[in-house]
Amino acid sequence: MSNAYNRPDQLSASLRERIIMTAAALGYAGPDPVARSLATRSGGSVAVMLGSRLSAAFSDPALSIVLDSLADTLDVERSMLLMPGVEGGPRRESVARAHADVAVAYSLPDDCAALVEVERRGLPLVVIDQPVLPGSAMVDVADRAGAALAASHVVGLGHRDVGVLAFALHADGVSGPPSAERVATSRYRVTRERMAGYVSVLDAPPVWETPGCLRDHGREGAHWLLRQVPRPTALLCMSDELALGALRAAHDLGLRVPEDLTLVGFDDTPAAQWADPPLTTVRQDLVDKGRIAAELAISLLDGARPGPSRTLPTTLVERASTAPR
């Protein structure tokens, strides 16, 4: 019996040794993790649900930081079951088969089949950023306040013509200036909130919606925004990657940053400080976000009830990409 492997204190060293020797001789490779899980009724991993395929998801440098911190905080005995999305989220079937006893949703759209399955299975859920879901634990950041901070900053610098580079409002891959209705019905809370933050300070700024948060999407959007009349003297971007794309666009058009164009990002990823010029951006603590998500997951596993959502602060980090008009 495999008390030998798990509780060496329950038997004498000699018996233990004998058991282990014979087991080895018999070609026994140690306790089977699946059977152990059945007996102990613990799933053994945390299902991490992503909104998009891996290559797209990881083009967002924020993701790997959050996941890294999440993985670090989880115990050794609990790995991450990565479930990439196909259109808006992981396949329902994958969730149904997952050997997990807690799920983490990373920035999923409001309606998402995978979440229905999580609910059906009765898995405890931690959501990061979005959507807001009753009955689940949640960690997010002060998106709206952060966006308002960015907007106030550029307005304070005297900018009147300010453009907004937004990421996806819907999961349909559409890009371009969105209609008011499209903005209002967005399935992504983060996009809605940041937009609301910008708009609370600005008055009906020109907006370009990108299909993802790739740098090139930002470049494309910035090209369009910078063709508007009057041409914006400042661009507010919903992520640093987008801002970096805008930086490239400015370069394409021979505009100097910050002399001719002021740029503000969001997230404060490592790339923001390495940029040339270093990016003014709205900082959120990604390491904290991952850590708290893991802590919430662990506490749910321990039977805790999902408290109110943990909202992390956002702050403005002023660097060299912003200047008075």
Place this chain on the structure above:
Amino acid sequence: MSNAYNRPDQLSASLRERIIMTAAALGYAGPDPVARSLATRSGGSVAVMLGSRLSAAFSDPALSIVLDSLADTLDVERSMLLMPGVEGGPRRESVARAHADVAVAYSLPDDCAALVEVERRGLPLVVIDQPVLPGSAMVDVADRAGAALAASHVVGLGHRDVGVLAFALHADGVSGPPSAERVATSRYRVTRERMAGYVSVLDAPPVWETPGCLRDHGREGAHWLLRQVPRPTALLCMSDELALGALRAAHDLGLRVPEDLTLVGFDDTPAAQWADPPLTTVRQDLVDKGRIAAELAISLLDGARPGPSRTLPTTLVERASTAPR
């Protein structure tokens, strides 16, 4: 009995419906994936072992492409159990507890505790890139030939002073010009092979070893290389990210690429073609690599024996970062 869920053909629609109704009424949430796995003796996921923590691992854009393709090729019923490394590989304990019946090693160093555990558990293994391990299936690329291609290209352009920007030879985080012995004893096959490819064409080029494949590491190394006398007129980089860092270094120093400095990368990630100037690089098909790894994993699961390693070709993609001396 839950034939109702799995084989609807074995019972009448009426009975099936009745069972499902009562089950729902009883608050039954459907078959338990863990118990099912025990009974069917299938682990239910693929353990993916990485050499470093997530944030570092995903700073290599190649990784997400390979993993993406891998995940795509796997069946729906098999998710990826992501096991990040701590120092050179995942913790042995994590491997021991993994609900997996096949493991994939992504670019791990030669000696790695996690691999010992895989062996002990008798899990079938497919290794991507490295290390070479008897008894495992393997997919890699023609690293040496590709590196030789890059070196021949710059030599053919008339460059005589060529520097090499290498990534880690050991997992100790050391950077700087490595000793010959350090090169010879490298724990990383890929680094060894690419180095061998360069050296087969060049004769004792100056080398800078970076601790990782971050862009900034490339920048730092390029700064050092470009301070050597005679100053290299071309730099061979073991990854595109490193080359992009070198590009930045050239910019720092007021050197034009390719007029003053020729740059060659490796991998051909998306970033290489978006760079300014677009990077000449050694192309490997990352999507193929992930797909083949998944196919190998599936065939091992079906009981196939691990054939000889599948080596994908490398080709030189000439873009605008190289020019005659």
Place this chain on the structure above:
DNA sequence: CATGCTAACTGAAGCGCTTCAGAGCGGTCG
């Protein structure tokens, strides 16, 4: 009307583990 055959359903065994009640067995204390 007995027989054979299929379709529909039931029950029990077994996957490999954990857990726990209980059996043996010296040694200690009253």
Place this chain on the structure above:
DNA sequence: CGACCGCTCTGAAGCGCTTCAGTTAGCATG
């Protein structure tokens, strides 16, 4: 010297499922 205790060790139950042999019923066939 017997009751009692703590330490080892053993055996059986049970986790929730799948699988398969076996049962029953219904129906057509000879």
